[in-house]
Amino acid sequence: MKNAERLADRFAAAVAAHADRSALRIGDRCWDYRELDDELSRLRATLAEFCTDLDRPVAVIVDGTAATFLPMLAVLFSPHPLIPVDAASPRSRVSTVLADTGALLWSADSGTDTMSTADLVPGHPRVDCAVLAFTSGSTGTPKAVRQGDELWLHQATELAHELGIGPGAIVAQALPAAFGGGLDITVTTLLAGALLWTLDPRIDGVGDLVASLRRGRAQSLHLSPALLRAILDTDGAGEALRGIDLVATCGEALDAAEVNRLRALTPEVTFVNRSGSSETGNLAFNSFAPDRELPTGTLPAGRIAAGKHIRVLDEDGTPLPDGAVGAIEVHSPHLARGYLCGGELVDFATHDTGGGQRLAAVPVRSHRTGDVGRVDGDRLTLLGRSDDTVKIRGYRVDIGEVTAAARAADGVGDAVVIAHKSDGRTELVAYVAPPRAARAPAVATVRTAIGRAVPSWMVPAHIVLLPELPRTERGKVDRTALPAPRRRPAYTPPATGTEKLLAAIYADLLGIGSGGIGTGGIGADGIGSGGIGSDDDFVALGGDSLTAVTLLQRVEETFGVSLPPSAPIADPTVRDLAARIDAAAPVCADGVVVHLPGTHEPGATNDPDGMPAHSPIVFGFAGAGESALAFAPLARRLSGYRLIGLHAHGLENRGVPDPTIRRAARRFARQVRRLCPHGPYRFVGHSLGGVIAMEVARVLIADGEVVEHIVCLDTVLTGPLQRRLPVHLPASTADTTHAATGSDVVDAEQVAAEHRSTWDLWRTRAALLTAGWWPRPADAQWSLFHELGRRSALLHRLHPWSGPATIVLAEDNPDPGEWWEVIAPEHHGVHRISGDHNGILRAPHVDVTAGIVADALAGAHV
Structure with missing residues (x-):
């Protein structure tokens, strides 16, 4: 379906209206709208040399750097459907995406790299949409949500209004750009004439992200609840957040206690909890001005988004009255158009609105979200999932896909994966059993195999080995008989250099996202902590005698320390083993x-x-x-x-x-x-x-x-x-962009220093005078x-x-x-x-x- 206005049209209008305003900041580089448009035009010209079929999707692997972020924007504001792929995705998943869509692959390492420069393979359907957002499908294989321009244009307009994003605003985005929440803010900001400032904790770590916010002057900050918690736990968070007018989270539920912590550091901030999905776009907003009282417990989804009508249905599909709990169904002309699943186009149901010419041009569609909840007037409360799909650290995860990955691991005869709630958070637990009369696999082996098949946020937090899975009299897995997983301690970031390196070794050997150097506890997707902390126990995480041998070898190679075989058992936590290493280190x-x-x-x-x-x-x-x-x-x-x-x-x-x-x-x-x-x-x-x-x-x-x-x-x-x-350094005969950037860094430091308060300067001087003598983290x-x-x-x-x-x-x-x-x-x-x-x-x-x-x-x- 062709639309009167496309994303490219709206962006061109923003460029015309705001040519000299700052548009995008990545690291120390900043582009105004004219410069950004010129750069994107150059990239689109490069793309056109490889593909003249404008309906062909283009997949861009995005890692938060300018080398990948700019190609993503170039495709987004082109006729090609964009497939944003996070750099943390396994190669097998990328291969599935390309095979299902016939897409070109654009990666930073090789420019525009295509599987084939020929036309679409016969049998690949042509997809008329702006973005193909891949999610996990109910069959255990990924499926793509076909998001049209009408969804994005409506969503950008509404987000700009709800989040106060307008011309000249500085919008700090710490959400992965390849995922829905991050792409939402990217599109909204650039269409509104504001400055998009991208921050990636996967590159710099939470500590550097906090330091960047302290130096910057952002008016709003957009991130996940997990990253907000990590920031609130970091030294200097109060100074970093002070002066930010609005903080918004998305992707998962948030407890009001976290907002109270935020308010304690910056009392004048407005907090917004936004809900939505790839299929629905914006679904609800819950905005808390500084003087609005917070509820107890999990924040409700909030006021239903404009242009969205929500029905609550019983098991037979019959609408229920206000206040009743049932399955959530959304009706709107601003939904996605459907799925691309296994090479097949699946359209969402459309409805005759009888509402006149405007709605006839963009049909009203409906979608059952899989959530259970209730509607009270214009307010939505979500109470969980009604199917085998859960949200883990803000991402929708199909348990069937994770179960398939666990069963495919070497040494696994049977497996079941369940969602387990602990301390208000949902975690995946995989129960695996070996084939009959066979030796049980190592937990680290199973976790590593799953990690190769699915993205990091889909890897179970716990893997429990059982001799066999308990069954009911009908032969189904008896979930009530599955033992509860052993609880991991609350995440404590590694504190010393030895702990950081040791945590990285634990993570590598056990197949767990590292909280080591530069990550600040942020996982590979930049959203959840999930890494190895100081109190994590080698044995409790699945380390066995064979893995312990490798651990001791790595310790000797890294630290020059030879420990006895009993060390990982006697001192199994990162903290204790690091102390033992330090005591023995030469x-x-x-x-x-x-x-x-x-x-x-x-x-x-x-x-x-x-x-x-x-x-x-x-x-x-x-x-x-x-x-x-x-x-x-x-x-x-x-x-x-x-x-x-x-x-x-x-x-x-x-x-x-x-x-x-x-x-x-x-x-x-x-x-x-x-x-x-x-x-x-x-x-x-x-x-x-x-x-x-x-x-x-x-x-x-x-x-x-x-x-x-x-x-x-x-x-x-x-x-x-x-x-x-x-000595005199010669003028460069090559591209001097890098040199200019370096000078900009120095100038930026000078400007930041000029704006620092006298108290800050004296505090820094005092710290420098006590360096080396006063103990610090x-x-x-x-x-x-x-x-x-x-x-x-x-x-x-x-x-x-x-x-x-x-x-x-x-x-x-x-x-x-x-x-x-x-x-x-x-x-x-x-x-x-x-x-x-x-x-x-x-x-x-x-x-x-x-x-x-x-x-x-x-x-x-x-």
Whole structure:
């Protein structure tokens, strides 16, 4: 069905009316409406080179970065139906989406990547809609909701009115863009002439998200209830939320107690709970101005959305009176058009309205949501699900799909998955049994297999092994006889560097979303906590004797500590095992050295530290505010080397931080000589650590030693270091966009500093004076030492390094590569790789980083 107005038309009108207003901010980059329109036009031209069939859907894998967010917008405001795919989705699910729709696939890594540049395969139906939103289907396979322009245009108009989104407003969105709630706010903001500011806790973690909100000036914040809870639990939340006029959540029910916590931090805020679905769009709004009294318990859905009529039906489909509980059915001309399920078009029922020309042009449709609830006047209360579909962390989950994934796991003969309510939250529990007379599978094996088949939010929170499933006399699973799962402790974020790395190891071995470095407890989808916390128990989570062996190997590889086989049993929680590791770790007295052994040949003789005696040493210098443990993933991939990491004095143990880079270099040089009296030396430095490595090298060379090679990992010259350079850097001959962006970052910091209160400045100064002596949470400590590092960089005069060097730059590094011709004229190469500043030291990008480092170190011997 063709519509008089499409999303592209409304966006073009917004561009014409607001050309010079800011439209989109992602990270440190901002586009006004004219610039954004030009960029999207360029991307659409690229798409047109691959496909001239405007009815063909285009799937875009979205991860929250500009490289994926902009292509999503380009398709959204084009004639092509958009299929937004979250980057956390398993490959099998992406393959199903492409097979069902014949869609082109657009991914950030390969530009526009198509399965075939031919026309649609015969048999694929043509879908006339704006968005194909894939959900979980009742048959255990995904199905797509066909959302027309009429749904989106009506929804955007209503959301703008309900949420106060108008021209010039700054809208902070912390919802995944590929999911309905995030796409809602994206479309609404850009059609209203406001500024969309995207925040992704999966990239930066909750701590950095809170810090960004503290620096920013958002008028409204849009997120999930789970993320709101995580923010409220984070230091600095009050300052971050102060000044925000409206906070809105969607996706799952929220308890009034959480809104009371929000009000305690920012009493003037208006809170909005919005309800809806992919099929219905907006369904209800419940707005709480600062002076409106909150109910007790779960917040009701609220006032029914405009243009939506809700009927409550009994089991026979007969309408019930107000106040009666029954199945919810929605009637509206603004619903989705139907499904695309298994390659078949399924239309929602349409009704003769008799209401005149306007409704005749857009037919009234009906949809049974699967919810149970009641209507009182214009108010809706939702009481749960009437089918085998539940909401987990805001996402609709078909239990049949999860059950199918559990049954397909190796070693599983039978399985049943149920929804279990605990502390007001709904969790999935999988009960699995092995084939008769066969050995039971490991819980970690089952969880990992399910995680490969379904998105992270569909992986059961609990997996219970049973010898066989209990059955009724009719042969059906007796759900009443299933044992209750063991409750996990409330999530407590890992507090120390050791706990963070250990939590990541637990998560990897047990197949659970990690709450480790940079995640702040946010799962792969950015919505729920679901990760490994300090109090999580290895055995209770499904670790067995075989998994424990692997755990001990990983502990030894990562921390250089050999623990007895009983350790994971005697000290099974992350907190206790981390304390045991710290007590046994070979860390020097002032706490700046951490041994991080790489892989080595079995049977090699070891030195007193438990490392291969013959392996050459590589010293790694951490950046500002970084623990040397950040080098652990790199160390594990440097076969044949021992990596010894060094970080700032006072970062983890009590001590006075070094005020300058040269003072730190002299301290590090003494540590290097203590551990390895004579060279030749090999250094790796990440971020500011690259500059420190050069200064340590100068100290050692002055003592007559040889520094064989320095590898600088994403050392950024733009900013503080650039201000006092004693040499002239040439103008870039390449694209200087990155350099401009780097300058913008510095300017943004200056502007933020100017707006800070005198009290904030004095509080920061006091914190800096007590750095290293006053105990603080790990995240606060690292943030403080990052500021100390930035200040030392402002005071430092970086002289060129004349020795051998290799330079590795992340894709978001603002420096032109040719600057290193001046800073390190004898360098052996400048490599720009995928991944952001910290990501190049983490999987999956660390594999490329390790390869470059290994080649550089090997070449140093030639």
